[in-house]
Amino acid sequence: MDYPTLKLLHFMAAATWLTGMVGSGIAVALHDVLASPGGRSLLANLRTWNRWVTSPAMLATLAAGLTIALQAGWLVMSWLRIKLALVCALVILHGWLSRTLHQMAHVEPPPTPPALLRFSAPLVFVTGLTIVLLALTKPV
Numbered sequence: 161m162d163y164p165t166l167k168l169l170h171f172m173a174a175a176t177w178l179t180g181m182v183g184s185g186i187a188v189a190l191h192d193v194l195a196s197p198g199g200r201s202l203l204a205n206l207r208t209w210n211r212w213v214t215s216p217a218m219l220a221t222l223a224a225g226l227t228i229a230l231q232a233g234w235l236v237m238s239w240l241r242i243k244l245a246l247v248c249a250l251v252i253l254h255g256w257l258s259r260t261l262h263q264m265a266h267v268e269p270p271p272t273p274p275a276l277l278r279f280s281a282p283l284v285f286v287t288g289l290t291i292v293l294l295a296l297t298k299p300v
Contacts, residue, residue: 166228173220178288180214181250184257185281188264188273195270203265210258218254222247238300246291253280 161169187194187206194203225247234240260277264270276283 161227163228163231166224166231170221170224170228173217173224174288174291176217177214177221177254178250178284180210180217181254181257181284182281184210184214184261185277185279185284188257188260189278189281191264191270191273191278194264200265203261207258207261207265210261215254215258218251222251237298239294239298242300243291243294246287246294250284250287253284 184206187203193199229235229240256277257280260273264273
């Protein structure tokens with residue numbers, strides 16, 4: 161696959177992944193509101209979206225990004241290592257959010273999410289912006 165196509169795939173998959181994570185983060189932040197039967201239905205729909213859209217987008221982001229980095233020879237660059245550390249943090253957060261959504265939908269009574277997860281939506285947004293800035297500027 162040529163570079164422009166890979167770059168477009170990487171960008172679109174990352175945008176899908178991160179917006180899905182922001183949506184999951186908002187749902188976790190609203191855990192009290194979503195404890196109702198209607199909220200549980202919304203959580204079930206969000207979990208389905210997470211399973212069939214957000215998670216595959218994460219995998220596509222990782223695959224396309226790694227391919228681009230290998231083709232460009234960027235793996236030795238400091239900016240990419242910082243970016244990869246941030247991406248790894250997002251992957252871990254994605255798994256944590258997915259697990260929490262599952263617990264919120266299926267455990268009675270729904271557990272109160274940890275404080276970090278209640279602030280995960282803005283954390284994902286800021287981390288995503290930082291990753292974009294590193295990719296655009298390639299500073300170090």
